[in-house]
Amino acid sequence: MNHERKPTSALRIDGKRLAARLKELAAIGAIDGGGCCRLALTDDDRRGRDLVVGWMKQLGLEVSIDPIGNVFGLRAGSDPNAAPVMTGSHIDTVRTGGKYDGNLGVLGGLEMIATLNDAGLATRHPLVLAFFTDEEGARFAPDMLGSLVHVGGLPLADALATVSIDGKVLGEELARIGYAGAAPLGEPAAHAYVELHIEQGPVLDIEGVTIGAVADLQGISWQEIEIVGQSNHAGTTPMRLRHDAGYCAGAIAHFLRELAREMKDNQVCTVGKIDLFPNLINVIAARATLTADLRNTDETLLLEAEARLAAFLLQLGAEEGVTIRTRSLARFEPVTFDAGIVATIEGVATRLGYSQRRMTSGAGHDAQMLARVCPSAMIFVPSVKGISHNPAEHTAHADLEAGANVLLHTMIELASRE
Numbered sequence: 352m353n354h355e356r357k358p359t360s361a362l363r364i365d366g367k368r369l370a371a372r373l374k375e376l377a378a379i380g381a382i383d384g385g386g387c388c389r390l391a392l393t394d395d396d397r398r399g400r401d402l403v404v405g406w407m408k409q410l411g412l413e414v415s416i417d418p419i420g421n422v423f424g425l426r427a428g429s430d431p432n433a434a435p436v437m438t439g440s441h442i443d444t445v446r447t448g449g450k451y452d453g454n455l456g457v458l459g460g461l462e463m464i465a466t467l468n469d470a471g472l473a474t475r476h477p478l479v480l481a482f483f484t485d486e487e488g489a490r491f492a493p494d495m496l497g498s499l500v501h502v503g504g505l506p507l508a509d510a511l512a513t514v515s516i517d518g519k520v521l522g523e524e525l526a527r528i529g530y531a532g533a534a535p536l537g538e539p540a541a542h543a544y545v546e547l548h549i550e551q552g553p554v555l556d557i558e559g560v561t562i563g564a565v566a567d568l569q570g571i572s573w574q575e576i577e578i579v580g581q582s583n584h585a586g587t588t589p590m591r592l593r594h595d596a597g598y599c600a601g602a603i604a605h606f607l608r609e610l611a612r613e614m615k616d617n618q619v620c621t622v623g624k625i626d627l628f629p630n631l632i633n634v635i636a637a638r639a640t641l642t643a644d645l646r647n648t649d650e651t652l653l654l655e656a657e658a659r660l661a662a663f664l665l666q667l668g669a670e671e672g673v674t675i676r677t678r679s680l681a682r683f684e685p686v687t688f689d690a691g692i693v694a695t696i697e698g699v700a701t702r703l704g705y706s707q708r709r710m711t712s713g714a715g716h717d718a719q720m721l722a723r724v725c726p727s728a729m730i731f732v733p734s735v736k737g738i739s740h741n742p743a744e745h746t747a748h749a750d751l752e753a754g755a756n757v758l759l760h761t762m763i764e765l766a767s768r769e
């Protein structure tokens with residue numbers, strides 16, 4: 352029988368195997384509507400981690416876990432002195448997560464390794480597949496927490512001391528699920544980093560383009576805003592005597608919508624979380640705690656949006672006789688990815704016959720943190736109707752396969768170079 356090995360250029364991933372793993376991982380923390388809820392460091396996150404670590408070991412990867420719970424699977428290269436080319440993403444989700452956000456990057460990387468193993472193909476640089484702790488930041492802020500610690504952007508002690516929205520301490524939760532590792536922080540130090548991810552926006556879907564070569568990523572500003580007013584009787588208190596924290600929370604949400612509308616273009620503002628106390632129908636709210644998520648591709652405009660919000664809060668506090676305090680939860684400037692790797696992604700997509708375009712990421716990703724320490728870039732595939740952070744999140748099977756094939760050949764190319 353002719354066992355002639357296929358030329359490397361003819362290698363393709365096994366789409367069925369990728370789909371089967373995505374389905375198996377999505378079953379952990381499954382929610383109505385076909386999505387997943389695996390908030391960082393919960394038991395479901397642990398179950399997802401255990402499943403993926405098992406797959407890493409089945410593929411012969413040498414698995415290491417660092418003190419913030421980041422997991423790395425190493426595949427040796429032919430040159431032991433060469434630094435590894437890394438791919439990865441995250442497997443924690445938001446509360447109304449879909450099947451693909453983060454999961455595709457990790458399982459697409461796993462599929463890339465399996466394809467190379469099947470082909471008996473060695474690369475010069477070692478390869479590392481990673482998943483980072485708490486990328487979403489939905490339970491423990493900031494987002495991209497694990498990769499931020501990996502690149503030295505957040506001291507480990509501060510990260511471990513972070514308190515979640517449900518009052519748990521990150522270090523205690525990490526130990527509880529058994530992922531407080533001992534591998535040296537910051538290792539393995541990547542030579543380059545490529546992340547496969549769904550777009551989570553509408554651009555590729557609307558344009559009917561298969562691959563996004565992500566050239567940059569917008570800035571992110573997260574704040575917690577606490578308003579302290581005065582609880583009082585909803586029926587007896589004249590409007591002019593109220594110090595209504597509930598009204599102020601609504602006024603801030605309205606202000607931010609108008610601010611985004613006025614600043615146009617790339618400014619987006621979101622109030623995603625509002626908690627009132629005592630949260631009762633006939634009591635004027637004494638306290639309100641809400642979050643403000645502001646993003647812009649332009650750092651100067653993002654600073655302007657933050658300043659405009661701060662000025663509004665001062666004015667609102669004076670007008671309503673309430674105390675307003677803010678706390679920064681995350682602040683990341685816009686990031687430009689490595690032009691050489693972006694060009695490599697475009698070249699691979701073209702060679703494989705996929706339509707592609709350059710684009711900006713509206714969402715935050717671990718790649719924006721790795722970009723601080725090594726040349727990094729991202730590969731996007733379409734999100735149907737641009738929906739994400741929603742159980743209805745969907746990407747066509749052919750697009751999942753296309754993204755994983757572009758990742759495969761981008762990694763082969765980067766790992767073969769000097």
Ligand code: HGY
Nearest residue numbers: 486487488494714715
């Ligand atoms: O917030 C984000 O953009 C990402 O989903 N963590």
Ligand code: MN
Nearest residue numbers: 452453486716
């Ligand atoms: Mn993600």
Ligand code: MN
Nearest residue numbers: 445452487740
């Ligand atoms: Mn996400």
